[in-house]
Amino acid sequence: MSIDQEGYGYRPDERGVDRLMEDLRTLSPAGIDRAAWGWDSHEGGHSVERFRDAEKAALRVIEQSNRGPAWEQVRRSILDLTEGRSSLVSWKIEHGDPGHKAEQAALGAALALVGGEKLPHKEFVSLVRPMAEALPWLLPEVAPEPRRS
Numbered sequence: 001m002s003i004d005q006e007g008y009g010y011r012p013d014e015r016g017v018d019r020l021m022e023d024l025r026t027l028s029p030a031g032i033d034r035a036a037w038g039w040d041s042h043e044g045g046h047s048v049e050r051f052r053d054a055e056k057a058a059l060r061v062i063e064q065s066n067r068g069p070a071w072e073q074v075r076r077s078i079l080d081l082t083e084g085r086s087s088l089v090s091w092k093i094e095h096g097d098p099g100h101k102a103e104q105a106a107l108g109a110a111l112a113l114v115g116g117e118k119l120p121h122k123e124f125v126s127l128v129r130p131m132a133e134a135l136p137w138l139l140p141e142v143a144p145e146p147r148r149s
Helices: 017-026 029-043 047-063 068-083 089-093 097-118 121-132
Strands: none
Touching: 017 068, 017 097, 029 047, 029 097, 029 121, 047 068, 047 097, 047 121, 068 089, 068 097, 089 097, 097 121
């Protein structure tokens, strides 16, 4: 999304945690379902090992660059949005398996963004790919896949 005439929105190059958090706050039930589908498509089965390895790599980068408190704050904020006392209606509607899968996708994307430029690209892609199905700006070089039933 780009900035409109009134100055709202994001620049095309803005790809940070703040944008992710805002998008998660406004994600519709259909967007949550799309992220859950992204989780199933890209991290289901044996690929979950690749995702877990990428999580470990990102956590090492975060620890080594003293970003642990920032990661913990983002993680808590996402969990509050998805299942906490102040969880949003769209996340309550998609509660259950789809909501949990979308939540995992959101946490992976946040982990990659907090890890930042020190995280190798391969691990970054593994972490953001499921959520990029709902939020393509996370991985602009890869078009979202057509959804198959």
